[in-house]
Amino acid sequence: MRRFWGLMRAYWFSDRWKEAWGLTLAIGLLTAMSSKASVWIAEASGELVNSIAFFHDPANLTPLASLLTGAGTLLLLVLLKDAGFIGIRHLFSTTLHRKWRGWLNGRFNEALLDNNHTHFHLQHGARAETDAFPTLDNIDQRVQESIKGLTGGAIGLAMGILGVVMSLFFVGQKLLETSTMVNGLEFLGHYGSAVLAFAAVTAYVPINTYIAMKLGGLLERLTVKIQQAEGSYRGELTTFLRRSFHVAASRSESVHKEVHNRLYRDIDETWARLNNIHAGYLSFELFYNFVAARIVAYTPALIPYIHGKIGLKGYVTGAELVGSLITQCSWFIHVMPEISALKANARRVADLAEAIENVQRPKEFYRLSGHCEFCYRTQHSVFGLTVQNLELMHQGSDVMPFLVASNLHFRRGEWIFVRGEAGCGKTCLLKAINGLWPYGRGNIVLPESVKSFYATQDVKLPQVSLKQLVCLPCGRDTYSDAHVAAALHKAGLGELIEHLNHEAREGGIWDRILSGGQKQKLVLARILLHQPGLLFLDEATGALDPEAKIAFHQAIKDNCPNVIMISVMHEISPPKSATGVEFYDSVLTIANAVATKRPVAAYLSVKPATLIAQSEPAGRKPRQLPNISLKRSWGGM
Known part of the structure; x- marks a missing residue:
């Protein structure tokens, strides 16, 4: 699922393929029926207009009945299409959306929360600016909002494409059936008016679709940017609310207010640009719809109508068919903003999927940005825990170790007290033994079955x-x-x-x-x-x-x-x-980037001032001990 099409097809080839294909086939059938209903509606519209036009014709013996029949038929067909085919299709499509999103969300949930600690590596694997795999922003937003937008947008896109294909088939078939000869195009025979209709659609729709795609590209880039800005603002707000007590205790509201304002300014500026593009696109779409419905749709059948080749009923029916064809073929133009959002969501979800796959082998992943040569083995539990030739480093290929432990052995039942100045690497040592520190080298031999x-x-x-x-x-x-x-x-x-x-x-x-x-x-x-x-x-x-x-x-x-x-x-x-x-039983002291272990009795035999001096960085004077007890007092929270 590292690429767009991998995301698209994964659900249909999963263990839930029957559910996926069953809903898809139902949606496809209802889409085909809806497209066929458009042809019926075009014919009924022609009949209704014809009954109105010839209402006072002496040859029309039942004008009112013809008018009411035409209106009733058209109403029933519209009801059948909109409330029947489209309404039921909506139910199936939303069900497919819910099922697909749930399956995809489950896959990412399992991948993030696996035994490999993937969620940890994704967030704590520091990356250099030149790395092939940059750090991901807002993973929560990608799993929640982007997957929802991806699945919903993809279903809508698929239904739209299917609708276009079905309309081309049914409407095109009807245009060919009702086609007539056109003066000047006699060499086309009875297909003259149909060729004019197809030519008008072919000339009008692709050019405007190209313009829509260019505008859609701008929308896609701005959509990705505003998703990033929204995610960053939401993440900061969530973190702030979780630590609200500490903010209140330190009276740092003004600082957080400044941070929030800065993050929201990014949202506001991106939103403004996005609104400008949306407004321009809306104007383009409205103008396009007007020209399509009022000019392009009625032009192809105008010539045969002027020359008396077809009557008013045929002219209106043909115009309705061309209008329906243009509407269906213009579906890409109407939903280009949604397609842009789909592409933006797909990019963010695919990036997440690719990042998850990249960290499935943590050693190879971290070697891209530094040294990662840890070796983890097990030994009989009676021999305890052994750490040999351990060197902990930060990101980078030419960095020096900030902590070295040549040979440490912890026997079964032994209690070890770790001390050292803040930032000397105490926590990093614990993380490395547990496989949670990425950079460095060394051998860690853990007790088995423990x-x-x-x-x-x-x-x-x-x-x-x-x-x-x-x-x-x-x-x-x-x-x-x-x-x-x-x-x-x-x-x-x-x-x-x-x-x-x-x-x-x-x-x-x-x-x-x-x-x-x-x-x-x-x-x-x-x-x-x-x-x-x-x-x-x-x-x-x-x-x-x-x-x-x-x-x-x-x-x-x-x-x-x-x-x-x-x-x-x-x-x-x-x-x-x-x-x-x-x-x-023992004290492990970290000083001057070296970890040394000795019995607690030997440690306590050293004078307190010497203990503090040992924990000071090289070149710094020992701190003076106040004339108070060395035992530190801790208050409960």
């Missing part, structure tokens, strides 16, 4: 039940209510057990009503429920007060005896239990 769990400081909760939140990443039926309730109780959230199967509490979803500390306790409940053998805590206790941090660690110590825990924290010294016993 569950891994990665907890971060910032906890985002999807809108599901409390039980589902605790069971993540497993399904809610994986664990019993009793097991989940026990985990919540051990994590210090026993008061929430009665709301286990609720998606909200007191009208608010869990992500909004739980404090930062409660969210981190919820993560603790997950850990206690899943019993991982490899646990990464990336400042996962930052929102807890000192007592709650001790309880957090104690709960893991009591319930996960063989877990390898690697924890990043802000504290200078690792926390201890309530009885003064060390939780952590």
Whole structure:
């Protein structure tokens, strides 16, 4: 589905091909009937005009009956076409739109949320300006709005093309049947008037279609641009609303107002240009319709009518047929703005599909913009976790590593406390071990058949039940209510057990009503429920007060005896239990771009001032310690 036609045909050759082709055939049949009805309406219009013209003719013995019959027949045919064929076709086409969009949305949903973490690589794979695969903007808009516009526009386009083909067949057939000889074109025989009609359509429609296509190209480019601008503005607004507390606390509304105004100015300027093109196109289309309906449609049959070759009925019928033919062949002109929107949506969806396919092999993908030579293997769980010759880098082919770890070994049941200055690479190290850091090289040997769990400081909760939140990443039926309730109780959230199967509490979803500390306790409940053998805590206790941090660690110590825990924290010294016993066995220090590991006793034997000096970048003077306790105080949120 990397290209337009791949997107167009994928659904019809999927496992739901019967549904797709069944709806398509129904739409095609109804379109053909609608085109045939146009011929019947043209004939009925001729009969009605003829009955009006000869209403007072002495030869017309039943003028009123003829008039009423003609009007009634025309009304019934219009009703049959519009309310019958077209109305029912609309129902089938909207059903096809809904089914196709749902299938395509499901495919992208599965692709983005696969085990390869495709959604992560698409958003965090930094790209150079010269890369063949640029970073995608507004993925949410592409999946939601662009797919909807693509599927709806494609169905409308297909129905329009089919309508044109059917009209050419039925209307053309009728024009040939009713054709007559034209003075000056006797060599054409009885096909003279039909040839004139086809010549008029051929001369008028293509030229104007070309003009419409040029205008449509401008509309397409502006549509893509306004979609990008709208998506950026919506994305910024969504992010702002999610962090509204932080904006209010920092009183930074003026800054966000400036950002919003700048983003909306881009929308407004693009919208203005788009409106100008739309206005010009509308004027062109109205003028085109007038000339087509009032001049071009009535010109071909005028010559044979003047020379008495056909009567008024034949003249009106022929004009109606030519008008119907022009209308159908001009369908591209009438829907060119929609076609431009379709092409714009197709481009954005195809770009997304291509990007998803490009990141299916992350190593090859990241090698396009930097070094990516990580090797992941497994070993027996008794040997724990091993990291060898690890070098972490940023994007680029000639960059130096910002973190080096030559040989690190973490034995089963060992707790490791990671410390270092902000920005030294603590989180990057955890990401690299988990396969979430793109650039660098090294060997990571993981314990086999062991569950891994990665907890971060910032906890985002999807809108599901409390039980589902605790069971993540497993399904809610994986664990019993009793097991989940026990985990919540051990994590210090026993008061929430009665709301286990609720998606909200007191009208608010869990992500909004739980404090930062409660969210981190919820993560603790997950850990206690899943019993991982490899646990990464990336400042996962930052929102807890000192007592709650001790309880957090104690709960893991009591319930996960063989877990390898690697924890990043802000504290200078690792926390201890309530009885003064060390939780952590080792300290991993990152200083001057090098990671070194030593026993916690050796680390604590170093004087506090020396510890801080070791964490300072080279060339910077050590910070002076104030005359206060080294233990940092943390307030709950």
